[in-house]
Amino acid sequence: MGQFCLPLGISPEDAKRIDILVKERIRLEKGQALFNIGDPFSAVYSVRFGSLKTLFVLPDGRQQITGFHLPGDLVGLDSVVNQSHMSSVRALEDTEVCVIPAMELITLSRELPSLHIQFTRLLSQEISNDHRKLLMIGSLRAEERLATFLLDLSERLSIRGYSSTEFVLRMSREEIGSYLGMKLETVSRLFSRFARAGLIRIQQKQVKIIDMDGLRQVLNGGSERE
Amino acid sequence: MGQFCLPLGISPEDAKRIDILVKERIRLEKGQALFNIGDPFSAVYSVRFGSLKTLFVLPDGRQQITGFHLPGDLVGLDSVVNQSHMSSVRALEDTEVCVIPAMELITLSRELPSLHIQFTRLLSQEISNDHRKLLMIGSLRAEERLATFLLDLSERLSIRGYSSTEFVLRMSREEIGSYLGMKLETVSRLFSRFARAGLIRIQQKQVKIIDMDGLRQVLNGGSERE
C-alpha cells in the first residue's frame, strides 16, 4: 500500500520499513486542507506527488506561509508529540500524501537505531532550514529574497530529478509574497525586473532560469559595499 | 557534576538521567563563543545560568540573530546528528552551560522511551517556535514585533521563576534589532514610544512592564481593520 512514499533523507532500507507503517493515503484537491491549526495531531505526512504549503493565520486575517513542500518532504514536524497541530497545511495542486502514524513511527524508531538517528536528523535539519529562512526574511532585501527563493526551488527540484532551470511555479504571486514577507505586487515587479535583466524568462507560472550565476550575484552584490 | 543542569521541558526523572551524561561544564565570558559555524558538532548544551544568542553571519557582514537562550534552554539543536554546527552561539553575559554529549544522549534515549519522546518533542517545539518567529518577522509591523518580543521574554522569565514585569535586557538594542529584523534606531524609538504611551518604563536595559494588556493590544489593534 505505502510503496513509493519514500521520504527524502531517509535511507532506502529504513524508508521501506516506514512504508510498512503507511496504512492510508490521502488525496487532496487544489486548495484543500490536509489539516488545520488545532486539529488533533496523529501522524506526519510524506508528499507522494503534488505540493503543499504550511501557513499561519493571524486573527486579523494576515497570513504567513512558512514552507512549500515537494514530493519526498515530510510535513507536520512542528506538531510531533503535541496534542494538536500548530499550523495549517493546504494543497497547492492535486496532491497525494502518505499517512505515517506518529506513535508507530516513534515506536519503530526505538527498534531501529538508524531510523531513530535519521528522524532526529530530519527534525534538526528542519530547524536549521527555518533558521536560514529567518536569516533570509530578517536580513535580506526583497530582491535578494526572491533570488534565494528561485535558487532554492531550483535546487530542490533538481534533487528530485526535475530540471533545475525550467519549472512551473505551483504557487501564486501572493503565496510567494507571503512566504518571503513582501506583497504580491513586489513579487511581480521583481520577476519582471529579473526578466529584463536577462536572468530568467517568466510567463505566468512557467519559469526558465537563464543566468544562474547572475541570480547568485543578486545575493552577493546585494549591498555593494565597495 | 552535572547537577542543576535541568533542561526545561524534560521531566525531573529524565533530567536526572541526562544529568549523569554531563561530564563537563563550560564557563563563558560576555561575548565569548560557545561554538562557531563550521565547528565540529559533538554535543548539545543546556544553559545553567546566564544567557546566549544564536546567530548567522552573511559574507558581507550582515547578521541575523535567530534566538536568545535563557537558563534551562537547550542550544545546538539545529546541528544534531550533523557533521558541523550550522550557526554560532555567543554569550550575552557571563554564562555557564552543561555539555550534553550528543551520541550519549541519543543512545540513552533509545533505552528510555520517555526521554526519547521528550527529546523529540523539544525538537518539534523548536520548529514550531521558529515558525512563530517567521510569522512575526514576515507579517508583523516593527511596533508589533517589539511588543511580541517583550511579551515573549516576560513569559519565559516568569516560567523560570523571575518577575514577568520587571527585568533586565541582557542584549543590546542592536541585537534586539537583528533578532526582530529592524535597525537599532527603530528599536530605540519604539521603546521610547511605548514608554511615552505608558506601556513600559525603560532606562537602559532595565525594563518595567506597566500595562501588559496595552502591550497585547499593540498586537491586536495593529492594523485596525474594522
Add this chain to the structure above:
DNA sequence: CGGATGGTTGAGCTGGATCAACAAACGTGG
C-alpha cells in the same frame, strides 16, 4: 461568451532605514 481570479504596471505614499549629532554609561589607567 462573460464573470472571476490572478498577474502586471503605474503613481504616489509611508514606515522604517540612513545619516548625523549628541548624551549617557562604562571601562581602564593613572
Add this chain to the structure above:
DNA sequence: CCACGTTTGTTGATCCAGCTCAACCATCCG
C-alpha cells in the same frame, strides 16, 4: 577616585524600498 576614550543609546532630519491604491490585461472555467 576622577579624567577620558569607547561603546551604547537617544533623537532629529531626510531618504527610499517596498506598500497601497488603482487601472488594466490575461487566463481560466463554467
